[in-house]
Amino acid sequence: MFKKYDIIVVGAGHAGCEAAAAAANLGSSVLLITMNMGTIAQMSCNPAMGGVAKGQIVREIDAMGGYSGIVADKSTIQFRMLNLSKGPAMWSPRTQNDRMRFSEEWRSMLEKTPNVDFWQDTVKEILTKGDKVSGVKTSLGIEIESEAVVLTNGTFLNGIIHIGEKRFGGGRTAEKSSTGLTEQLVELGFEAGRMKTGTPPRVDGRSLDYSKMEEQWGDPVRGRFSFTDVEMSSDQRCCWITYTNQAVHDTLKEGFEKSPMFTGRIKGLGPRYCPSIEDKINRFAERERHQIFVEPEGWNTVEIYVNGFSTSLPEDVQYRALTQIPGFENVKMFRPGYAIEYDYFPPTQLSLTLETKVVKNLFFAGQINGTTGYEEAASQGFIAGINAHQKIKDQHELIMKRSESYIGVLIDDLVTKGTEEPYRMFTSRAEHRLLLRQDNADIRLSPIAHKLGLINDERLEKVTKKIKDSDFLVTYLKNTSIEASEVNSFLEELGTSPLSQNVKMFSLLSRPQVDMSDLRKAIPTFNNLLNSYDKETIEQAEIKVKYESYFEKELEIVNKMRKMEDQEINPDFNYHNMVSLSKEAREKLMKIKPRTLGQASRISGVSPSDISVLMVHISK
Template identity: 65%
Template structure:
């Protein structure tokens, strides 16, 4: 069946694997996606949602680069929200509630319509290497499939172990078996591995819930969408989520099962996600809180299944049921299935290059939870980057790396490679030092041209981006060049309790005032006339307003980024021996010898490396 050698083999069909397969195939590589169950491609194993704080920015970046996650999020959305709208635009984060079944179906159909992409359903039980170079993979049936490069995106399946109370059994996800063999192969090749855990809440029957006792959480009045392409449209109708709370009674009922909790009795020793803790962990860590929020989320347009966000747990099923029945609105709850925790193998990402290629095996790439991350969005972005770089390597082209001031994806990869992670890594806006530059509204400006240049983003996508960019730049210049009289200006300023002006001035200066919005300046006849004549859409209006109001901050942050690029351009020789720098701290020498950063800037971000250590390195390099 497999007499040919593939350019790229992707192992695993989750969010990382799906994006990896799509990007490699769309760049012209013969690609094979091997997964244990083709019915579960891009399965939403946990919550039925995409985006959120910082995660929404990542989805926008994936879309700007030509990935599929943004498009599928739009086509399967049942609700859209722009989070953090009360804050500045650097913090705005789009999020959609998804129809879980439609999400997986749309992903499957998009992949099936992707040229150069083949599929095969079976478990990959090992990798084949020769002289520390990837040769292919082997399956549980003993089939060997040859490849020039391989991307491993195994999610939680590597030696996965599911825990529900005192019971545990092998599995990579509820109802699916674990994957075995790959970990042993990688350890034999010299890779360091570890264990992590994550968890998921019970799924319940919405017909058994009393929503009148909950607080409705509707979507935005004017919903936007993720993809920059016009092939998807904003929602015209939406489904609401609901919110309720735990109580001291609920907490006491949960505590009754703590002695049978695998997290507390020592059966789970691996580290779980700090920012998405289980309900028992929240009760234990935040003992002063007498209640916690629970978001009750529909899993689709028509299904009665609901996801209880905030109630992730691995307690015995009868404890879960008893406690949840004491939550307002859940008095008559019926379970579809209980919550559980899962332990799985991961490989510390300091063993990777910035391309996500392993340092030990040429042509082998890791993406997603195998690297110690958590979240669909983090996984998908890594899959996209691994697929891109696997394709470029096969095509003997220059590698594709995003810097920290170019994308949240750049921050994510750099954090993993330079700092590693000992707990499931999740992206936050606070991790990005250039978040004013890395907004969700301008991901296409930042990334689409770069993606087009490597052969991924389509010409249609590039054309749409350039149209939007030109329109917003011209509109900004219009405000800089057009004057407004005191009579017209003061009428608008008075309505916003903003100080009046005494003489005519440029609109740009007025628009830059914090209280004045695009809706306000549209009261000026010249502005409304310009918008109408040029048929400007909401994206251009939003982009223009941000550029006017935050131009000073954006310029300052751009200058700071440019200064740091000087260090980024200082290359460190390959296999540099830091042990000879005796003036450098022992910790710094050990960590830098292990990670082998490629630039001085990257070396400065390694945990345990101080500014004085970098000074020693700069002196040695004659700087």
């Protein structure tokens, strides 16, 4: 019935979809197995993509030929660039999305991707030959052979849903959990753990009084994630903001004795940076109110996502508390919020390619690795799909560096440091975030993708042109003088000191108070020149001018670190024989098996003196 596939991808969430697409676009035959063909790439929680650091990840996936950015753009109902009041390293694109259209677009793109087949079933176990994966076995008893397997099981492994004192098996509301696979993997030698996440109630938008809320519109000129010319609507929908109050908090407290979080029924740790509403009012008792974001689920639905009100309290307590939020007095609830507890596998059991150390050609991606978020999952799936293909085709593996991408930071953090709570990406996790901006993701990563074969010549030429044109503008600004009399009155209007002599335009643009739009207004000839360039090229040139000295310092640090990052260590090296290392360092190094000296230096418990010993040994 089934041919032998190059790669089987288990699970069709964000990680699984990107894994299937990447491997197929590289030329592998792929079978994508999902428990429900109707929920491919479903937004299980919030109907949004991007945000702080997450938006950078989506742009990185797109720059390398992934699909998440295109799908997000096609299904956007509102776009906002966050943190514009801060420096460009912090600018983060975010979209509200049409939940149903998002899933439809993903399925459509996968169906149009050659080499991807689909099968609706549950994988109960992986098949192995010796220490290598050889396929999967499904709940229907079907054995399907493959050269590699990518597991992206999300929250379905032994998933348990909690609502108050009620608990029942499920990987998502109204969807059954997956059993058997965790137990088999543990038998094979894997270590497993439990984690928890949650979701808020969904309500009927027709029952809300928006006059009592603050409007939150998107950017006047809609941006995009994708570097491609995706056709998308310019229309946007409004979101709203309201707040909890003491009455809401008091009502929620009435349900604490039935809360699975506070009674100990939930053992897994939840995401620290996305706490439930009961956790918020318990941990931050001094706060009189908490922000609630009222977010539409799509263009053609009245369903509303109550962002900021994630909860697992009894449904009647949830409802009574909601009715005391301004604008929610007559609310009708579609479905209650809930917590879900599920199995994950500590990611220190993986190599930097996301291949497991226990079973060859078996890859893990997404929440199975202890992460939270669509974007984090998608990026892991993308890299796992690439490396599964590269491994079975005897091609060079792809390992993303911390200095070249947020994806590299994410994977290095997981594999090197592990995680005991759901891992979420933040800009603060990247030590070189000034270089890892959302605006230059294509410049950083598209050449890598082109070399792999994930993007075509036309896309690379577009990136090359962006680099060439932005460099030309910077050179023009450095070489072109401006007369003081031409701009002094304008500078005074901007609140910056006038010129006492003629200066180069580069010097003028370097001032914090002056931007490209100011120069366009003040200098007609320059405005005419910029009319020949697109918005992204002009933005790129401006950022290069304003942060040139910072970039130079950052690159110096990267180059110093590169010596350690490029110093490879034999993965089979036996650290137990190095008695000059501390005992803890030997244990940690044997467990992680770092690929480079740089990775070894980031392992918790490995001291600078241990690294010095390793450096001496490697140099010999």
